[in-house]
Structure formats: C-alpha cells, structure tokens
Amino acid sequence: MLSWSFFGFHCLLIGYRIFRSLFLPRIFGLLMVLAGMAWLTFLWQPLAAHLYPYVLFPGAFG
Secondary structure: OHHHHHHHHHHHHHHHHHHHOOOOOHHHHHHHHHHHHHHHHHHOHHHHHHHHHHHHHHHHHO
16 A cells, blocks of 8 residues: 555656646646545545545546
C-alpha cells in the first residue's frame, strides 16, 4: 500500500507539470492530479478502506 502512495506523489508532480505545459492539453494534467490524489488516499488506511472501490477508477483512468 505504501508504494501506491509514492506513485500518488509521482502522479501529482507529473500532473502539475502537464498542467503547466503548453505542449499537452491541460485536461490531461488535471486528470493526472486527480489520479494522484486518489492514490494518496492509501496513506491513511481507514480512508483507503472506505473509498477503495471509488479510488480505483480515477487512479486507473489517470
């Protein structure tokens, strides 16, 4: 579960870079940031257990 949190930080950083980029559309960056926030819910296990089915969709889509 901790590895998903590191991946969440990675998605946040990449999403921010894509959002600020002029090369790629901003919607891709926004989706990547949302995916990173979804993966970061695994830092707190009770929240992750409660939101688990809902977190996987944005994480996989981003």
